[in-house]
Amino acid sequence: MSNIKLTVYGANWCPDSQRVRHWLGEHDINYEWKNVDDNQSIVDEMVKKTGGTNLIPTLDIDGDIVTNPDDAELEKKLKQEAEDDVNYHDVVTIGAGPTALAAAIYTTREDIDTVLLEKGVVGGLAAITDLIENYPGFENGVEGMHLAQNLEKQAERFGAQIELAEVVSIKDEGQYKKIETTYSGTFAARAVLIATGSDYKRLGVPGEEEFYGRGVHFCATCDGAFYRDKRLVVVGGGNSAAQEGVFLTKFASHIDMLVRGDHLKASDVLIKKIESSDKITVHLNTTTDEIIGEDNKVVAVGATDKTTKESKRIDTDGVFVFIGLLPNTGFLKDSDIELDEHGFIVTDRTLQTSMPGVFSAGDVRAGATQQIASAVGEGATAALMIREYLEDNS
Amino acid sequence: MANDVVIYTSNTCAYCRTTKQYLDKKDVNYEEINVDEQPDRRQELVEMSGQMAVPVVVITSDDGMRDVTVGFNVPKLASSLGL
Numbered sequence: 374m375s376n377i378k379l380t381v382y383g384a385n386w387c388p389d390s391q392r393v394r395h396w397l398g399e400h401d402i403n404y405e406w407k408n409v410d411d412n413q414s415i416v417d418e419m420v421k422k423t424g425g426t427n428l429i430p431t432l433d434i435d436g437d438i439v440t441n442p443d444d445a446e447l448e449k450k451l452k453q454e455a456e457d458d459v460n461y462h463d464v465v466t467i468g469a470g471p472t473a474l475a476a477a478i479y480t481t482r483e484d485i486d487t488v489l490l491e492k493g494v495v496g497g498l499a500a501i502t503d504l505i506e507n508y509p510g511f512e513n514g515v516e517g518m519h520l521a522q523n524l525e526k527q528a529e530r531f532g533a534q535i536e537l538a539e540v541v542s543i544k545d546e547g548q549y550k551k552i553e554t555t556y557s558g559t560f561a562a563r564a565v566l567i568a569t570g571s572d573y574k575r576l577g578v579p580g581e582e583e584f585y586g587r588g589v590h591f592c593a594t595c596d597g598a599f600y601r602d603k604r605l606v607v608v609g610g611g612n613s614a615a616q617e618g619v620f621l622t623k624f625a626s627h628i629d630m631l632v633r634g635d636h637l638k639a640s641d642v643l644i645k646k647i648e649s650s651d652k653i654t655v656h657l658n659t660t661t662d663e664i665i666g667e668d669n670k671v672v673a674v675g676a677t678d679k680t681t682k683e684s685k686r687i688d689t690d691g692v693f694v695f696i697g698l699l700p701n702t703g704f705l706k707d708s709d710i711e712l713d714e715h716g717f718i719v720t721d722r723t724l725q726t727s728m729p730g731v732f733s734a735g736d737v738r739a740g741a742t743q744q745i746a747s748a749v750g751e752g753a754t755a756a757l758m759i760r761e762y763l764e765d766n767s
Numbered sequence: 768m769a770n771d772v773v774i775y776t777s778n779t780c781a782y783c784r785t786t787k788q789y790l791d792k793k794d795v796n797y798e799e800i801n802v803d804e805q806p807d808r809r810q811e812l813v814e815m816s817g818q819m820a821v822p823v824v825v826i827t828s829d830d831g832m833r834d835v836t837v838g839f840n841v842p843k844l845a846s847s848l849g850l
Contacts, residue, residue, distance in 0.1 A: 493785065493839060500781035518781050537789060537841060556841060586820040586837055594779040598803055599819035669817070691819065 379404040379451075382419040383430035386410075389441050390430040396447050399546060401458050401559065458559065462488045464759060465552055465562035467540045468701070470497025471745050472568035472735030474524040474533075475752030476759070481531035483760060488562075489528070490554065492539035496521020497570045498698075498736075499745050501592050502613075503620035506642060508745050517594070520745070541704050543567075545728050548766070563766070564759045567710075567718060567726070567733040568752065571698035571743070576608060580664030580671075581694075588671025588691045589664055593617035596693075600624045603690035606631060606674045608661045614695035615639035615647055621693060622652045629687050630655045631676055633696075656687075664692055700737045713739040723758045724751065730766065732759055770848065771827040772797035775812045778804070782839040783822040789841060790824075793850055797824075 381397070381404050383390025397404055407415045409429060419431050422438050432439045434450055442450065464480050466473035469491035480487045494500045502517035525535070538557035543550055549561040573591045575581060581589050590596040597620060605625040607618040610632030616639075618630055630647070635657050637644050647653050656676070663675035665686070674687045700716045711719045711727040717739035724732045734751035736743050741751065774790065774797050776783035790797050802809040802821065816823045816835045824836040826847050834847045844850075 492841075494781045495785065496781060503779070516779075518779065518784070521781065537792075539841075556845065586818045588819065590820065592780075592782070595777065595782055596780075596820045598777050598779075599809065599813070601806075 377435045377451075378433075379435070380407060380433040381405070381430055382407045382409055382415065382433075384408060384410050387429050392444075393430045393432070393442070393447065396444055397451075399549060400451065401551070401561075402451055459551070460488070460558065460560045461549070462486050462560065462562045463763065464488070464564050464566065465490060465550075465560050466566040466568055467543070467552070468497065468567070468569040468735075468737075469495045469525075469535050470568060470570045470735065470748065471499050471521070471524060472570070472748040472752035472755070473566060474521075474528045475749040476566050476568065476734065476756040477528040477533035477752075478524075478531060479753050479756030480759065481528065481533045484532075485760065485763065487533050488560065489533060489535045490538040490540055490552070490557070490560065491535060492537070494521075495525050495535055498572070499748075501594050503594050503616060505745055506616075507640070524749075543705070543708055543710070543728070543731065545709060545730070550728070550730055563730065564762055565731045566752075566755050566759065567705075567731065567737060568735045568748075568755075569701035570736040570748075571700050573613070573695060574697045574699050576661055576694055576696060578661060578663055580666060584664055584666055584671050584692075587669070588666065590691060590693050591695075593620050593693055596691075597621050597624050600691050602626050604688060605629070606661075606687055606689040606692045607695065608674075608692060609695040609697070610634055610637045610639070610655075610657075611695065611697065612639045612643065615643035617693060617695055618653060619643065619646050619650065622650055625652065628653045629674075629689065631659045631661050631674070631687075632657050633660055633679075634658070661692075698736065698743060702737060715739075717741070723761075724755045725758065725762070730762060732762075770829075772848075773800060773825045773827075774798070775800050775802055775808070775821050775823045775825075777802050777821050780821050786822045786824065786839045786844075789839075789844065793848070795848060 409416050428440050463486040466489045469489040473489050477487045499517045500521035504514045506514035508515055538554040540552055540554050542553045550565045552560040601624045605628045607614055607628055607630045658679040660677045665673040677684050702716045709728050713719055718733040718737055719739050720726055720733050724734050726733050732755045734755040735748040800808050818837050826834040836843045
């Protein structure tokens, strides 16, 4: 953080004064502004400090008097301060899932200095997915954690830096975009890639929050092993629910799958696996209304059959919820970056958002197909678009 | 202040790996209990934390106070470890 005392003497009509102020602003350096037009005492104070020189802008940097410094001199005098305050990079990605890692492999290979900011798991949702069967190049599928670790190692081999950081805001400051984080300071980049992906939706029913981590779960690979020989409910009928439901049969004695719609919306391979499993019972047209607990433990799920309007109670030891995805764009709510009505980021054909120099790709982008292979492809595309942007704006 | 730090993990849990990376980065020594490899320790975790989830980090300070962090939660871990 900046501890120096900096005073700038200048005037609003003076281009060099404005240049210096602009530079200080861009480098996030605090200073006191003294306008020599305001009164004679300010001019006298300045001339006393310069030893007679009557020239603006004059800077008092902790007692070190500098008159009309050029940018190089400013950098020399104040760079330490600037570096202490803000981490400057060519490219910052927000998120370090498959999209950002793929982008970083491309940018760092071209010596574009790239930092990835991740608030959770490197590899994102892919890393907590048990098995990915449709990622091209792996005949028998690939474990999510394995794919994530390999992407991470590949990006780091070319020089990508991954930092633990939760981004709270992003601002356009001209040549640089400024990125504030909660516990890792401030970053600035010439171009930004928002690839924050998405997270599993919550059900929003009674008992869900209360029993979170104690019977209600959103990560089968994390918590499935606690349900060896126990009964489970899986909520959802899409690919994630199907994949994770199949994974949970490794542990659970029986799984009731509650599907709101009238069919499973998963791939044929997964549907076949579910149909052939003697451990899974699928309940179609069924809403999940309540998680019921007794003695601080989950004991059942309250559900309704939509066709008969009949309420039913399904006894269980735990509930895993996979009912779709929500974009991770909460930190952009009050920003200048346009989101669509569902909270996904709107981009143009070059994957650029409404803020120049800020790009978006992967699950969080409006129109994305929510596939890991697409996410990686979009990451590569974004990297090439960013390279072009940096060349045009250098 | 010396703390005794134990982390409960499982083989397939990516958040566990991330939490360990965080502790490594902060030079925190810890004991790892993998509940896949030591299933007999699973019940102790459930009793101590009331949780059926990993990762769980248990920090016991010199005065015997026990602090439990469930999941990968940097702000909570940082404050529990006094970082």
